[in-house]
Amino acid sequence: xxxxxxxxxxxxxxxxxxxxxxxxxxxxxxxxxxxxxxxxxxxxxxxxxxxxxxxxxxxxxxxxxxxxxxxxxxxxxxxxxxxxxxxxxxxxxxxxxxxxxxxxxxxxxxxxxxxxxxxxxxxxxxxxxxxxxxxxxxxxxxxxxxxxxxxxxxxxxxxxxxxxxxxxxxxxxxxxxxxxxxxxxxxxxxxxxxxxxxxxxxxxxxxxxxxxxxxxxxxxxxxxxxxxxxxxxxxxxxxxxxxxxxxxxxxxxxxxxxxxxxxxxxxxx
Amino acid sequence: xxxxxxxxxxxxxxxxxxxxxxxxxxxxxxxxxxxxxxxxxxxxxxxxxxxxxxxxxxxxxxxxxxxxxxxxxxxxxxxxxxxxxxxxxxxxxxxxxxxxxxxxxxxxxxxxxxxxxxxxxxxxxxxxxxxxxxxxxxxxxxxxxxxxxxxxxxxxxxxxxxxxxxxxxxxxxxxxxxxxxxxxxxxxxxxxxxxxxxxxxxxxxxxxxxxxxxxxxxxxxxxxxxxxxxxxxxxxxxxxxxxxxxxxxxxxxxxxxxxxxxxxxxxxx
Numbered sequence: 001x002x003x004x005x006x007x008x009x010x011x012x013x014x015x016x017x018x019x020x021x022x023x024x025x026x027x028x029x030x031x032x033x034x035x036x037x038x039x040x041x042x043x044x045x046x047x048x049x050x051x052x053x054x055x056x057x058x059x060x061x062x063x064x065x066x067x068x069x070x071x072x073x074x075x076x077x078x079x080x081x082x083x084x085x086x087x088x089x090x091x092x093x094x095x096x097x098x099x100x101x102x103x104x105x106x107x108x109x110x111x112x113x114x115x116x117x118x119x120x121x122x123x124x125x126x127x128x129x130x131x132x133x134x135x136x137x138x139x140x141x142x143x144x145x146x147x148x149x150x151x152x153x154x155x156x157x158x159x160x161x162x163x164x165x166x167x168x169x170x171x172x173x174x175x176x177x178x179x180x181x182x183x184x185x186x187x188x189x190x191x192x193x194x195x196x197x198x199x200x201x202x203x204x205x206x207x208x209x210x211x212x213x214x215x216x217x218x219x220x221x222x223x224x225x226x227x228x229x230x231x232x233x234x235x236x237x238x239x240x241x242x243x244x245x246x247x248x249x250x251x252x253x254x255x256x257x258x259x260x261x262x263x264x265x266x267x268x269x
Numbered sequence: 270x271x272x273x274x275x276x277x278x279x280x281x282x283x284x285x286x287x288x289x290x291x292x293x294x295x296x297x298x299x300x301x302x303x304x305x306x307x308x309x310x311x312x313x314x315x316x317x318x319x320x321x322x323x324x325x326x327x328x329x330x331x332x333x334x335x336x337x338x339x340x341x342x343x344x345x346x347x348x349x350x351x352x353x354x355x356x357x358x359x360x361x362x363x364x365x366x367x368x369x370x371x372x373x374x375x376x377x378x379x380x381x382x383x384x385x386x387x388x389x390x391x392x393x394x395x396x397x398x399x400x401x402x403x404x405x406x407x408x409x410x411x412x413x414x415x416x417x418x419x420x421x422x423x424x425x426x427x428x429x430x431x432x433x434x435x436x437x438x439x440x441x442x443x444x445x446x447x448x449x450x451x452x453x454x455x456x457x458x459x460x461x462x463x464x465x466x467x468x469x470x471x472x473x474x475x476x477x478x479x480x481x482x483x484x485x486x487x488x489x490x491x492x493x494x495x496x497x498x499x500x501x502x503x504x505x506x507x508x509x510x511x512x513x514x515x516x517x518x519x520x521x522x523x524x525x526x527x528x529x530x531x532x533x534x535x536x537x538x
Contacts, residue, residue, distance in 0.1 A: 016407075018499070031379060045447065052356050056481075057478065057512055057533055058478070058479045058533045060329040060372060060479070060481060062356050062372050064348060064349035064351075064356045065349055065351065071311070079333060079360070079367045079370055080333035080334055080367045082333075082512070084423070085365070085478060085535065087331050087333045087370065089358070089370060091348070096343060097349070098349045098356070099349075099350045101356065101358060101372060103331050103370060103372060103479075105331060105478050105479050105533065107511065107535075109510040109511050109512065110510060110511060111510060112508075112510055112511050112536070112537075112538045113469075113508070113538040114507075114508055114510065114511070115432045115468060115507070115508045115509075116506070116507040116508070116509070116511040117432070117434070117435050117468070117504075117505060117506065117507065118505075118507060136311040140396070163384045163386070166386050167388070168277070174338070199384060200382075209326065209327070209354060209374050210326075210327045210329070210372075210374050212329060212481040212531060214531065216506070216507050216509055216512075217509075218510060224509050235386075235533055236386060236387075237385070237386065237387040237485070237518065237526055237529050238383075238384070238385040238386070238387060238484055238485050238526045238529075239382070239383055239384045239385070240381070240383040240384075240385070240486075241378040241379060241380060241381055241383065241487060242376065242378050242381050243326050243378065243485075245483050245485070245529055247509060247516070247529075247531075249506065256508055257507045259532070260506050260507075260514055260516075262481060262483065262516075262529070262531050263325045264326055264374065264483050266354065266376075267381070268381075269381045269382040
């Protein structure tokens with residue numbers, strides 16, 4: 001049976017140079033699907049017609065309107081192809097209206113001098129951290145294993161009197177497990193709950209308006225990672241005037257930084 | 270006399286719905302102009318025909334090819350206009366080819382619950398920090414005051430044997446001084462030197478391929494800031510396979526976070 005993530009990222013060619021797909025019911029969130037699968041399917045379209053060996057360097061996804069159930073159409077355009085770096089613009093439409101855009105920087109990357117100043121925090125192994133129960137929750141939550149090491153989501157009956165930390169550390173994996181690739185890594189960058197919820201202790205109307213992902217690993221390194229959980233570390237700098245930011249890192253179990261990601265989230269209050 | 274930054278951001282309407290400008294000689298870098306002015310002029314085009322009161326929330330600029338001296342043309346398209354949030358795609362061309370693209374998230378922002386968990390480091394006042402000499406250097410360096418508090422740029426005769434810190438803290442301002450606005454704030458997000466230079470202690474061929482800026486202040490707050498220096502804090506997570514990342518924060522003297530920014534920089538080694 002196909003993994004629900006692969007179903008969510010499935011694209012067919014429409015004959016006019018574009019791609020067709022379906023808004024993924026298996027990843028439904030409150031209004032529309034989880035933003036991670038939207039990012040992944042946009043990246044898939046950006047990578048579809050590129051030369052062999054091209055890998056993603058950066059992806060910015062702008063969430064323009066909530067998706068509805070049903071068909072999606074995606075167009076991808078390589079706006080500039082340099083010797084090693086390629087720039088691709090992508091747009092997702094539903095019923096003729098733009099629902100999401102993305103820009104991707106792709107490159108033919110080679111081994112160079114390398115150095116990782118950032119260090120993964122010292123945390124218990126994923127097996128030692130209980131899984132956060134997702135049964136009966138929103139569909140997209142059931143598609144991931146969440147194992148909170150620090151900063152779990154504990155909704156309160158009323159908002160905290162003083163703001164709490166925006167930080168969380170958690171092991172996360174596809175559920176059921178699935179070998180890591182660039183698409184699932186892009187999606188995992190959006191699994192962190194809205195930081196304003198953690199800070200306030202309760203939920204308010206909110207949604208990601210833009211997410212940027214920077215990729216720091218090769219296809220071979222992701223394949224070697226397999227289906228093991230990733231460690232996610234996430235925090236926020238500030239919340240003001242309807243928007244809050246988020247910055248997160250995704251690490252392999254061995255402490256290798258696989259991706260970093262930032263986003264701006266709209267909130268109403 | 271017009272400030273060179275305003276000259277760099279000057280746009281005229283071309284009559285076909287696009288804008289015309291000039292690659293700014295006053296901000297020239299090694300190959301093409303400083304990326305900050307490119308970001309600023311793209312943001313200017315994105316904001317040009319928007320309703321009163323619209324302010325930037327996020328901007329992603331993709332540097333597709335080095336600019337050459339002479340004319341630039343910019344097209345801006347509002348791909349989605351919601352009740353309070355608007356998404357705009359922008360493209361800069363030279364001689365018919367795409368040299369840069371941008372996506373901007375704009376919004377009509379209101380006062381809400383606000384909270385800034387990030388704290389500005391405790392540093393000496395800008396007046397107490399000597400200005401880094403820029404006379405005789407590249408034009409763009411002469412357009413800014415740099416006052417390094419930590420992690421100054423000190424080129425070595427050969428690369429460090431062991432990687433040095435990627436962190437810098439510095440006061441920075443337009444030179445000559447200019448009242449802060451969204452355009453100059455966007456440009457200031459790109460003033461940090463390539464982190465790989467600091468880590469290695471010497472320069473290698475390098476250039477920003479993509480920069481994302483998140484805006485955390487209102488037009489009124491920027492106006493109140495005036496032409497005072499901003500504190501910049503910058504660091505990197507990792508360098509691998511031709512690309513290194515960068516994350517930076519820009520603070521007002523009072524410790525208010527005005528913008529956060531991330532970028533991916535290509536390097537050859």
